Amino acid sequence: xxxxxxxxxxxxxxxxxxxxxxxxxxxxxxxxxxxxxxxxxxxxxxxxxxxxxxxxxxxxxxxxxxxxxxxxxxxxxxxxxxxxxxxxxxxxxxxxxxxxxxxxxxxxxxxxxxxxxxxxxxxxxxxxxxxxxxxxxxxxxxxxxxxxxxxxxxxxxxxxxxxxxxxxxxxxxxxxxxxxxxxxxxxxxxxxxxxxxxxxxxxxxxxxxxxxxxxxxxxxxxxxxxxxxxxxxxxxxxxxxxxxxxxxxxxxxxxxxxxxxxxxxxxxxxxxxxxxxxxxxxxxxxxxxxxxxxxxxxxxxxxxxxxxxxxxxxxxxxxxxxxxxxxxxxxxxxxxxxxxxxxxxxxxxxxxxxxxxxxxxxxxxxxxxxxxxxxxxxxxxxxxxxxxxxxxxxxxxxxxxxxxxxxxxxxxxxxxxxxxxxxxxxxxxxxxxxxxxxxxxxxxxxxxxxxxxxxxxxxxxxxxxxxxxxxxxxxxxxxxxxxxxxxxxxxxxxxxxxxxxxxxxxxxxxxxxxxxxxxxxxxxxxxxxxxxxxxxxxxxxxxxxxxxxxxxxxxxxxxxxxxxxxxxxxxxxxxx
Amino acid sequence: xxxxxxxxxxxxxxxxxxxxxxxxxxxxxxxxxxxxxxxxxxxxxxxxxxxxxxxxxxxxxxxxxxxxxxxxxxxxxxxxxxxxxxxxxxxxxxxxx
Numbered sequence: 001x002x003x004x005x006x007x008x009x010x011x012x013x014x015x016x017x018x019x020x021x022x023x024x025x026x027x028x029x030x031x032x033x034x035x036x037x038x039x040x041x042x043x044x045x046x047x048x049x050x051x052x053x054x055x056x057x058x059x060x061x062x063x064x065x066x067x068x069x070x071x072x073x074x075x076x077x078x079x080x081x082x083x084x085x086x087x088x089x090x091x092x093x094x095x096x097x098x099x100x101x102x103x104x105x106x107x108x109x110x111x112x113x114x115x116x117x118x119x120x121x122x123x124x125x126x127x128x129x130x131x132x133x134x135x136x137x138x139x140x141x142x143x144x145x146x147x148x149x150x151x152x153x154x155x156x157x158x159x160x161x162x163x164x165x166x167x168x169x170x171x172x173x174x175x176x177x178x179x180x181x182x183x184x185x186x187x188x189x190x191x192x193x194x195x196x197x198x199x200x201x202x203x204x205x206x207x208x209x210x211x212x213x214x215x216x217x218x219x220x221x222x223x224x225x226x227x228x229x230x231x232x233x234x235x236x237x238x239x240x241x242x243x244x245x246x247x248x249x250x251x252x253x254x255x256x257x258x259x260x261x262x263x264x265x266x267x268x269x270x271x272x273x274x275x276x277x278x279x280x281x282x283x284x285x286x287x288x289x290x291x292x293x294x295x296x297x298x299x300x301x302x303x304x305x306x307x308x309x310x311x312x313x314x315x316x317x318x319x320x321x322x323x324x325x326x327x328x329x330x331x332x333x334x335x336x337x338x339x340x341x342x343x344x345x346x347x348x349x350x351x352x353x354x355x356x357x358x359x360x361x362x363x364x365x366x367x368x369x370x371x372x373x374x375x376x377x378x379x380x381x382x383x384x385x386x387x388x389x390x391x392x393x394x395x396x397x398x399x400x401x402x403x404x405x406x407x408x409x410x411x412x413x414x415x416x417x418x419x420x421x422x423x424x425x426x427x428x429x430x431x432x433x434x435x436x437x438x439x440x441x442x443x444x445x446x447x448x449x450x451x452x453x454x455x456x457x458x459x460x461x462x463x464x465x466x467x468x469x470x471x472x473x474x475x476x477x478x479x480x481x482x483x484x485x486x487x488x489x490x491x492x493x494x495x496x497x498x499x500x501x502x503x504x505x506x507x508x509x510x511x512x513x514x515x516x517x518x519x520x521x522x523x524x525x526x527x528x529x530x531x532x533x534x535x536x537x538x539x540x541x542x543x544x545x546x547x548x549x550x551x552x553x554x555x556x557x558x559x560x561x562x563x564x565x566x567x568x569x570x571x572x573x574x575x576x
Numbered sequence: 577x578x579x580x581x582x583x584x585x586x587x588x589x590x591x592x593x594x595x596x597x598x599x600x601x602x603x604x605x606x607x608x609x610x611x612x613x614x615x616x617x618x619x620x621x622x623x624x625x626x627x628x629x630x631x632x633x634x635x636x637x638x639x640x641x642x643x644x645x646x647x648x649x650x651x652x653x654x655x656x657x658x659x660x661x662x663x664x665x666x667x668x669x670x671x672x673x
Binding site for chain 1: 599603625626628629630632633636637659660661662663665666
């Protein structure tokens with residue numbers, strides 16, 4: 001039966017208008033008093049103590065127990081009994097179980113004569129149970145909240161009047177219990193929310209507020225915490241040893257991982273400031289963190305130091321991967337594995353060797369926390385590494401802030417309104433492409449003088465000895481354009497430094513399709529009478545430079561010839 | 577869906593997706609293992625960092641008693657996770673044939 005008072009008519013009332021009318025006045029007053037007491041905003045424990053004390057008093061019972069139903073384990077849990085510790089029994093067991101299962105009150109005058117009675121409880125407590133009145137506690141939504149049991153009426157057994165009174169009490173108790181449980185859940189939720197807000201504050205307060213300014217480098221770092229804080233951190237900071245580059249991601253959500261990564265962040269800066277080396281720091285950090293975090297927790301971390309003078313980054317990655325290295329020369333992205341397991345996962349007995357990564361001009365290091373590629377949309381599809389790769393291909397040459405923004409914009413467009421489950425952190429470091437010098441030249445042979453004064457200016461002192469070869473090649477290419485080119489727009493020449501030499505680009509707008517590679521080689525061994533004029537220039541260019549490429553874009557009718565001249569290739573005498 | 581069976585010979589079989597919501601189930605089952613334990617991952621489709629945590633905790637406990645986990649039948653996607661998280665240095669991993 002339901003414990004709702006209005007449904008109690010057949011059991012307790014003759015006057016349908018007032019189910020309480022037949023209760024003895026004193027008992028009725030007592031129930032009202034209990035109801036009044038239960039209306040106060042109690043926590044669960046106080047509420048249970050109040051209701052059981054009232055029930056004992058009103059029904060003259062030696063004891064009153066309340067068993068709550070734990071839906072997660074499907075057990076009945078004894079929450080209150082004057083002198084007993086907490087007991088858990090499987091759902092359906094004993095008289096409690098019989099009452100919970102049937103949702104009917106059960107009045108047993110002689111327990112030891114009832115096979116459903118579990119004598120074990122008495123044996124454990126030393127209490128002798130004679131009679132029990134069990135009542136289901138059913139909430140307003142019809143859900144079973146628990147069972148109330150009244151034990152041993154002081155002057156005999158529980159009668160029908162006791163049952164009616166107990167049913168009313170049980171209904172009050174069930175509603176108050178449910179309210180107390182909801183209040184507890186709300187308080188817990190609010191505490192959790194406050195804890196998370198604090199965790200987020202702690203975590204984000206250590207992130208660099210501004211990006212370090214390192215000449216020749218472009219740095220961008222960003223961490224966007226999830227709703228329920230994850231445990232990402234990053235650092236980009238100038239220290240004595242160079243540029244400190246860190247990305248860390250602690251497992252789990254909430255305050256513990258936030259504190260772990262914040263602790264790591266602080267330890268790292270301190271250790272480097274004290275002059276310790278990367279390998280030592282990594283091992284010490286691993287072992288210190290390992291002692292402090294739970295057995296199933298760990299922090300994936302990339303820790304690196306870039307020397308801007310040599311452009312060498314030394315790093316150790318504990319489980320943070322893949323490490324992306326974009327090569328500016330060809331746009332290729334190398335994916336490096338981490339060097340070892342995540343920080344704090346296992347004790348380390350020996351130093352872990354650092355890896356190195358060399359930044360060529362324009363190269364970039366891209367560290368992305370797994371929250372990016374693993375972000376999902378409303379139907380559960382993940383953003384994925386292919387999308388990340390495509391964005392890197394499209395924006396890798398530009399400023400790192402623009403790449404970062406492009407990644408975030410694309411992610412936002414992909415996930416739509418889906419909540420962000422994990423922190424998203426980006427650490428992007430790019431060596432600036434050597435800034436070339438560029439000038440435009442009219443398509444006239446007498447522009448050659450300007451061209452040569454430009455090369456004299458633009459070729460750096462340390463590559464001055466390459467100037468003769470470069471001038472020769474440029475003259476050859478430029479005069480070809482003047483002689484054979486159909487367009488009128490000026491020709492652009494760009495000169496930039498590369499490792500060990502110089503790269504020169506000649507841009508010819510309004511060009512006819514042309515490919516240097518298709519130009520036939522001149523057979524210089526032919527007898528003089530069989531040789532045709534022309535072609536020798538192209539032949540020589542290929543011999544003189546380290547590499548020459550030609551790209552023609554039919555859409556814009558733009559032809560670009562790029563050649564590189566380095567000290568690695570011995571110069572051919574120009575009078576050859 | 578995720579399920580884990582620990583067989584009488586100590587071999588464990590994991591099936592489905594081991595994510596944060598299933599980590600407790602997996603941990604309970606693996607807590608019963610002793611010595612050298614082979615985990616059959618051939619039907620394990622997905623493993624989150626919470627799942628890695630379960631394996632890590634188990635590995636620490638087993639290693640303290642000179643035992644350890646051996647993960648067999650590990651598919652390509654899972655191998656990538658183990659590799660790119662550095663956990664291939666902690667567990668013995670046998671790829672799927």
